[in-house]
Amino acid sequence: MQLNEVKSNMLGLSPTQPTLVWQCFQKSGQQKAEQPQSDRQSDSKLLRAIVCAACKHPITDESQRLEVAGRHHHTFFNPAGILFEIGCFAQAPGCQNTGEPSDEFSWFPGSSWRYSFCKNCQSHLGWQFLSPVSSPFWALVQNRLSEP
Ligand SMILES: [Zn+2]
Numbered sequence: 001m002q003l004n005e006v007k008s009n010m011l012g013l014s015p016t017q018p019t020l021v022w023q024c025f026q027k028s029g030q031q032k033a034e035q036p037q038s039d040r041q042s043d044s045k046l047l048r049a050i051v052c053a054a055c056k057h058p059i060t061d062e063s064q065r066l067e068v069a070g071r072h073h074h075t076f077f078n079p080a081g082i083l084f085e086i087g088c089f090a091q092a093p094g095c096q097n098t099g100e101p102s103d104e105f106s107w108f109p110g111s112s113w114r115y116s117f118c119k120n121c122q123s124h125l126g127w128q129f130l131s132p133v134s135s136p137f138w139a140l141v142q143n144r145l146s147e148p
Helices: 002-011 018-029 040-045
Strands: 047-051 056-063 074-079 083-090 095-102 110-118 124-131 134-141
Touching: 018 074, 056 134, 095 124
Parallel strands: none
Antiparallel strands: 047 056, 074 083, 083 134, 095 110, 110 124, 124 134
């Protein structure tokens, strides 16, 4: 019964329903045996943590590094001409994701984005990308993260 509910939720996905996307991602994540469990309660127990460069709050960890469009590391300019070197992560439980998803100037076609801030100090760390056809991911600016 639960699986059917998940499937019907997935069909109803849209970029304007980020909460629903997040919930589905949490459920599907539990089915991947090779991935370590990572939920909100494990914020302080991340393996090989990657932390906020400003305040050392745990943001994600090495096991969440993700390849998007064939690469983990990407270099992009924003519309203001500022260069960002980013890494992609499957989960970033230390981020607070805010704002309405936008598809303007999206670096990853088909995905909309919203801002991701450090939950502890509110530094802007990167962006969460949401897609109606795949799990959300995070593109985090490399020099705003560090290892403890
Ligand atoms: Zn911080």
